Amino acid sequence: MMYPLVDRLAETEGVPIVRSAEVLGFNTTSFYKWKQTPQSARERYDTVLLAEIREIHADDPEFGHRFIWDELKQRGHQVGRDRVKRLCKTHRIHSSTVKSKSLRTKAGPPVTDDLLQRHFHADTCDVAWVSDITEHPTDEGKWYFAAIKDLCSTRIVGYQSGARMTSQLVCDALEHAINLRGGPVDTIVHSDRGGQYRSGRYQRMIRTNGLRQSMGRVGACGDNAAMESFFSLLQKNVLNRKPRWATRDELTHATIEWIERTYHRRRRQDRLGRLTPLEYELALCHTHLNPLH
Numbered sequence: 001m002m003y004p005l006v007d008r009l010a011e012t013e014g015v016p017i018v019r020s021a022e023v024l025g026f027n028t029t030s031f032y033k034w035k036q037t038p039q040s041a042r043e044r045y046d047t048v049l050l051a052e053i054r055e056i057h058a059d060d061p062e063f064g065h066r067f068i069w070d071e072l073k074q075r076g077h078q079v080g081r082d083r084v085k086r087l088c089k090t091h092r093i094h095s096s097t098v099k100s101k102s103l104r105t106k107a108g109p110p111v112t113d114d115l116l117q118r119h120f121h122a123d124t125c126d127v128a129w130v131s132d133i134t135e136h137p138t139d140e141g142k143w144y145f146a147a148i149k150d151l152c153s154t155r156i157v158g159y160q161s162g163a164r165m166t167s168q169l170v171c172d173a174l175e176h177a178i179n180l181r182g183g184p185v186d187t188i189v190h191s192d193r194g195g196q197y198r199s200g201r202y203q204r205m206i207r208t209n210g211l212r213q214s215m216g217r218v219g220a221c222g223d224n225a226a227m228e229s230f231f232s233l234l235q236k237n238v239l240n241r242k243p244r245w246a247t248r249d250e251l252t253h254a255t256i257e258w259i260e261r262t263y264h265r266r267r268r269q270d271r272l273g274r275l276t277p278l279e280y281e282l283a284l285c286h287t288h289l290n291p292l293h
Contacts, residue, residue: 002026003143004047008278009217049079050087057093060167062195064095067164095195115214116190120226122152125281126184129157129177131191132227134234135163138245145255146173148198149230150188153284154269155277156230156259157181161252167199174202178209192224233263 002024009015049072056071057063063071065088069081085240111202115128122128131148144165148158158177162169166265174189181187189211192196197215206213238251238258245251264278272280 003031004044006031007035027151033089046083046087047170049077049084051092052077053087053091059199059201060195061198062095062165064091068093072257080122092245096185104238108203112213114190114216114223115188115212116216116223116224118222122150124284125150125152126181126187127152128188128190130224130227131170131173131189131197132169132224132231133196134231134239135165136239136245138248140247141173143197143245143248143251144169145234145252146170147227148173148177149227151226153281154230154272155264155275155281159249159256161255163248165196167196170196171202171205174205178211183209185210186212188212188214190216190224192216234258237262 003026004024006015006020006024009019009020017028019029020032022102032186044079052072052075053068056068065085066081068088069079069084072079072084084144116130128151128153129148131146133144133146135142135144137143141163143161143163146159146216147156149155150157154284157180158173158175160169160172160176162172172193178184189206191214193215196202203213234255238255241254246255265276268274268276275283
């Protein structure tokens with residue numbers, strides 16, 4: 001895959017082949033052998049597709065060939081699913097979520113340590129956030145909701161809904177939180193080991209904004225209990241309110257309305273001294289509070 005790039009750099013930028021070989025670690029003999037053997041149009045297009053496949057998979061490690069094929073079509077590629085499957089299989093590109101014989105999913109290794117160690121309290125706002133994704137069926141298909149909670153005030157500082165559980169979903173929720181809180185620095189952002197949180201896209205966003213990533217252990221729900229408790233409330237007060245939701249938009253609007261009107265403004269909590277999350281922030285974290293719309 002690197003040979004076309006090396007060839008182009010030599011022709012357009014004047015970069016010596018030997019220098020490229022030293023930097024990229026390939027044998028010049030192999031390069032010249034490749035250059036003497038012209039590629040077919042199909043082979044050249046396979047090279048282009050493979051580069052994009054690797055990019056898509058790096059951003060969403062849980063994507064298998066079907067989701068990758070969907071993404072390629074959205075990028076304008078007219079390519080068959082079997083071709084994408086062949087390229088993924090040949091180059092060992094597969095979903096990071098693998099089902100064992102007992103049908104249990106295996107998450108990949110964490111990209112960072114657990115910085116919270118189940119200490120779900122903070123004295124001031126924006127010291128630590130917890131995040132997770134929940135899902136619920138609708139007549140249109142599954143609905144996914146990513147949320148971020150401040151451990152000091154228990155306010156939901158960021159959220160995003162979508163039709164697919166991708167890294168973009170959690171990145172959009174994180175961007176919402178960063179914008180709402182005015183770009184806090186050194187905040188711990190804790191999650192489980194889901195592929196969305198291990199994706200290159202999410203990790204870059206964490207680093208770029210000066211945040212600190214934290215992850216719990218595999219299969220240890222208690223490592224993210226603070227977020228699980230919020231989703232339990234959401235389940236009882238919104239998701240289970242109807243036998244069936246017609247559309248994702250309908251469920252999204254109901255969820256946001258409950259969060260902003262009820263959870264933030266009306267639900268008083270013992271741990272907050274019988275204040276609501278917004279009342280508590282006004283009393284304790286007013287320097288971090290943005291105007292509400």
